[in-house]
Amino acid sequence: MASTIYEQVVEDIRSKINKGILKPGEMIPSESSLCKEYNTTRMTVRKGLALLTEGGYIYSVPGKGSFVCEPDHNRHILHFNEMDIIKEHADRTQLLEVNIISPTEELIKQLQLKRKQKTVVIRRLSYSQREPFAYDIKYLPYDKGKPIVEEVIQYATFPEIVAARMSLFSVKNELTIWVKKAQGEEIKFLKTEEGHPLMVIEQKLFDDGNKPVGWGKIYFRGEYCHLHAVSSFNDRIKRTF
Amino acid sequence: MASTIYEQVVEDIRSKINKGILKPGEMIPSESSLCKEYNTTRMTVRKGLALLTEGGYIYSVPGKGSFVCEPDHNRHILHFNEMDIIKEHADRTQLLEVNIISPTEELIKQLQLKRKQKTVVIRRLSYSQREPFAYDIKYLPYDKGKPIVEEVIQYATFPEIVAARMSLFSVKNELTIWVKKAQGEEIKFLKTEEGHPLMVIEQKLFDDGNKPVGWGKIYFRGEYCHLHAVSSFNDRIKRTF
DNA sequence: TAGTGGTCTAGACCACTAG
């Protein structure tokens, strides 16, 4: 049950939208008419409308009114944490390499480096019952002032590694996910037959100013990587209740 | 530049959090002290704090204060629309089957059906330059009252099909994504060699009352499916500015 | 010109926290 007036406003309008009484594109009652309906003031009505806006149910157009959104069925929340997937199966994670190298052309492009700037490489291999199942390689711009702590690196996710080194609160992470047949280095480390399906997850990290601060790929033996995502639509408003 | 007082509050506090001046877990200044600092009233300060809360920067504890959140690097936004991926490559989408069947045990379980309730099957195959690359199969509970319009089904996403049939505003969609080697039926339709890597995307749809209203899988030839996701963290608040 | 949403004021009362 709604314990406050604004919750009542939210529940009533949300239910009307979900039942199709209010359809996408249609105008909802104006703030002043809602004030009368609920015998309350504008600020209270607006608190409810703000929650409906946050939840993706309505949007407002100054001077005109508030309208029901087109539902967005495409937006999903993907909870991706490389270490969760690794920990789920791994009994051992081996640090293959932590090094400072001169960047390749690809790295200069991806991390937008100056030509003489060094990069840190981190390569890890995770085993499940002696079978290697995840191989990952990460690059980040080298910064003399910031030491690399191996114990941290071994068990941290990429955003954690970068955020720790750069003391960033928010690191933007762009994921690209695809499938490929194992070949070359991947076969060597993951000990698969040639052509074995791999799930590849590429991560590109950016700081607040959109500067690349990390780039890496994780190769999972296909059978070890299941990803889960949920449409974010209904979820967004629930935090509040 | 901030054109309103509450935007100024948001920008100042957000910048302090991003620079590490305010660290996760620390308390931010109280509402009353922010009122003094910005020479404004509580409702205006609270509007700014509401946006910071929405953006995942702070949370409040009644009686105690407002605190800086631990950043959540795991939450990503995945924009997944099966038809976008299909349209990107397809020059033809063939409706293989639209049928009403008696459910298998698996279907009864997945869709929580009563034993005698029929289900609708929809199977499609998409071609890129005569090469089949996406095979998908969808099931939804059969409802006598709701006709199945083939022209719609051929080009609609699963949530669209279900939402249209059930006049639902919000359908919850649970995605599971994994990799498998092509075998059996998949080889037959996608005309791949055995063991070819496939990206499998399973969709399970629920109505407002968490009742399953659709279940299906899409099999992509691996090379045709790249998924993109972005950490949602910084994005959430930007809508407002 | 009447109606709309956006911003803001200056209060009130409440439950809760922690010394």
Place this chain on the structure above:
DNA sequence: TAGTGGTCTAGACCACTAG
């Protein structure tokens, strides 16, 4: 007991929309 955030009131002025 002083301080905190949560809810709510009853206004004000504004820019904008559309007849």
